[in-house]
Every structure is written in structure tokens, then in C-alpha cells.
């Protein structure tokens with residue numbers, strides 16, 4: 328495989344920019360950006376895109392940030408890296424300030440180091456370095472930095488309605504290996520309604536707890552969809568709430584939250600149907616019940632409120648899919664090693680992009696098991712390697728692989 332830049336030249340380019348790349352990743356970590364509060368980091372990313380000579384920099388109504396490096400008439404590519412992060416939790420549990428962006432012995436520490444400010448920094452630099460090297464990429468390169476990934480992928484769900492690139496790369500951490508899919512996540516509410524009564528005369532009411540007990544026993548025995556690659560679906564009951572606050576009144580209604588991780592062939596509608604039939608077999612004493620996808624209102628930093636269901640779609644590109652093969656070839660050539668192909672254990676914005684019809688792959692620096700922990704950190708050398716990979720992906724002509732995929 329040949330690039331307009333040799334793998335050695337790409338490697339040199341990435342190394343030359345290591346100090347600037349590190350400084351930008353530190354700046355991103357030092358800019359807290361919980362979901363719905365990404366205005367400061369959105370401004371920082373836009374400023375960096377302008378400084379790096381992007382042809383166009385803009386935001387949409389949700390506050391997602393976009394930068395464009397114009398290419399030839401070939402296939403367009405979106406790099407996708409979210410701006411927000413999960414809460415750092417108890418700060419005393421961290422060995423390093425979660426928002427300090429400290430570097431020790433070539434390791435960058437802090438909330439978002441792998442998930443995913445380190446990867447985002449690499450994505451912002453990659454197409455700009457292609458430009459700096461005097462090369463025009465085969466097609467337009469978009470760097471999309473969406474808001475509110477951690478609250479259900481609100482930013483990417485919206486951006487996929489107006490930015491229709493030919494394909495996308497999601498930069499969640501993957502140890503710089505190629506990812507071709509992941510399980511989905513569906514959050515469900517199981518509601519059981521009975522009749523509330525004074526606890527001294529329980530026989531006059533309908534206590535939904537007894538139906539719930541039956542339901543939970545059946546749920547535990549429920550056969551789950553299995554899969555060699557993805558390791559099967561699983562379900563976990565998490566929260567229980569009731570409509571009462573007094574300990575001497577039986578509930579009229581209780582609600583159980585289920586966290587269901589689904590393998591690609593299993594759809595949210597199928598999951599709801601499975602839980603519905605299980606619930607129907609569980610109701611006692613005339614209680615009634617219903618199953619629904621959990622929804623919550625969320626407000627973007629731009630002031631838009633949406634009712635979003637907690638569904639992260641699963642996705643899968645086959646191992647021999649032309650885009651997987653092309654990306655494997657590209658990355659292996661650029662990194663001068665055979666780059667493994669695997670799937671992620673967690674859900675990403677890639678599911679939303681795929682659901683919108685944009686073929687998506689994953690590639691990013693860092694150890695994914697550090698995401699959402701108080702030990703979150705990334706090796707700067709891994710970021711430089713990812714930068715090489717992103718430059719190569721930006722230089723790849725995807726037209727024939729996309730054509731073969733149709």
C-alpha cells in the first residue's frame with residue numbers, strides 16, 4: 328500500500344508535533360466538560376482548528392464542533408471524538424488532579440486522558456498535518472467533536488442528521504488496534520402497578536413487590552443471545568423506585584431499571600418484547616405491568632432540551648468487510664506492524680453513526696479499561712502512534728472499498 332507520504336515521513340511528522348500535541352491534550356484535560364457544560368472546551372477546540380489552518384470551523388445548534396480540511400473529489404471521512412467526560416467522582420481517590428493534565432515519565436494523567444481527550448487531540452492534529460506536509464487528501468476530512476456522548480450519544484445522534492460523510496472513524500481508546508463493532512446498551516423501565524393500602528391490611532391492596540420478585544427470578548433464568556465475537560448479551564437489574572415514601576404504606580406502583588447489553592443482531596424492539604412476555608408471566612394478584620425504554624430530558628450547553636432514550640445501538644462490520652480490510656491494510660502499512668482487528672466491550676457513538684447509515688470503524692490510543700476510572704492516563708507515545716494512524720487514514724482513498732461494500 329502506498330501513501331502520498333511514506334510511513335517513515337508520517338512517523339517523522341507525528342514525532343515533530345509531539346510537544347504541540349501533548350500541550351493540546353493537556354489543555355483539553357484542564358478544561359472540565361461534563362455533559363451539557365462543554366462550551367469552554369468547544370471554544371478551545373475551535374481555536375485550535377483555526378490555528379492549525381482548517382478550511383472551515385463551525386458548530387451546530389447542539390454545540391457540536393466541526394473542522395474541515397478540504398480534499399479532492401473522493402470519499403469524505405469523519406473523525407469523531409466526543410468533548411464530554413464522566414464525573415471524576417471523589418477527587419481524593421485520584422493520585423493526580425483529574426483536571427491537572429500532569430505529565431510524568433511520558434504519561435499524561437487526568438479525566439478524559441483516554442476517554443477521550445487524548446484521542447481527540449490526535450484527531451484534531453491529523454488532517455492539519457496532512458495539509459502542513461503539502462498533501463491534498465483524496466476527499467474532504469471532517470473532524471467532529473460532539474457533545475453529550477456520555478448521556479446517550481445526544482450530540483452524534485443529531486450531527487448524523489446533517490453531516491453525511493461517506494464513512495467515519497470513532498477514536499475511543501483501542502490500544503491503537505482496529506475495532507469493527509460493539510454491543511449495544513438499552514436501558515429499560517419495568518413498571519408494575521398494583522393498589523396501595525395501609526400496611527396493616529395488606530390483603531386489601533395489591534402489592535406489586537410480589538410480582539417483581541417473580542419477575543426477577545424469571546429474569547435470572549432467561550436464556551440470553553450468545554455470540555462468539557461479542558460474548559453474548561447480558562442484563563442487570565439496577566434501580567428500584569416506588570411511588571411511596573412511608574414505610575407503613577404498600578406501594579401502588581414500583582419501577583425497576585434494567586441495563587441490557589445486546590449483541591448486534593438483537594434489536595431494542597426485540598428486547599422490549601422479550602421483557603414484556605416475561606413480565607406478563609410474572610404478574611400476581613391482579614397487578615398490571617408495562618415495559619418501556621427509559622427516557623430522560625437533557626439540555627445542551629446551547630440551551631436545547633431533548634427527551635432522549637438511553638439506547639446505544641450495537642454495530643458490526645464483518646471481519647472481511649471491504650472497509651475493515653482497507654483500514655487494516657492502511658494502519659498496518661503506516662504503523663509498520665500487523666494491526667489486530669477486534670471489537671469493543673463498551674458502546675460508543677459509532678452505533679449512532681452506523682444507525683444513521685454512515686459506515687464506521689474504531690481506532691484510538693490508550694487503554695480502554697482505564698476509561699471512567701480514577702487511574703485514567705495515556706502514554707504520549709501511544710498518542711503519537713495514533714496520530715500516525717489517523718494521518719494514514721486521512722490519506723487513504725476509500726472509494727474502491729466503499730464501492731465494493733455496496
Ligand SMILES: [Zn+2]
Nearest residue numbers: 442443476499
Ligand atoms: Zn468515550
